[in-house]
Amino acid sequence: NAGVMQNPRHLVRRRGQEARLRCSPMKGHSHVYWYRQLPEEGLKFMVYLQKENIIDESGMPKERFSAEFPKEGPSILRIQQVVRGDSAAYFCASSRESGTGRISGNTIYFGEGSWLTVV
């Protein structure tokens, strides 16, 4: 999973500030996923993106959270007006394009995470 690069690894924000988390997928991967892990809990899906497209954002909170994966550059998860409950580890993952008509690909590799602390 060393191929999925996330930064910053640790981020401290005061309540009301904005947090921006960046993710560069593994080389050759065009699918990016963001997951959130609250303290002592499992990982929860937030959003799935391909280049310039949001495919599934069913796990994203309706307000304050947004994600993008531009044509050039890393994927960005943006949290506006952070609150203490946003404190968590945010993991980015990536996978290759899946084949059509058969079960293949879609092995998902995770980055080392970005730990957000809201004070």
Add this chain to the structure above:
Amino acid sequence: GENVEQHPSTLSVQEGDSAVIKCTYSDSASNYFPWYKQELGKGPQLIIDIRSNVGEKKDQRIAVTLNKTAKHFSLHITETQPEDSAVYFCAASEAGGTSYGKLTFGQGTILTVHP
């Protein structure tokens, strides 16, 4: 949507013993089942995965079994070592074809291997 249940939540074994972690899933459309190991302060690391067209897969000391009829799958670690101590997560998704790999995770198992 998919729901994945994982047991036990904690597991303590002696070095050299075997460890078994079990998961059940609810969505019969799920066809991809990976297992991840997460060490403190790090990201999940894929250790083994299985797809629904096979019932068992083995990689050295690690094996995974899948029973699609009963909707459960298990991780088996033999000859455990202290460095196996970590949190283990199972997951399920409907992958391949025109679908994609959105994972639903279990709650995790804290495995402790005592020297």
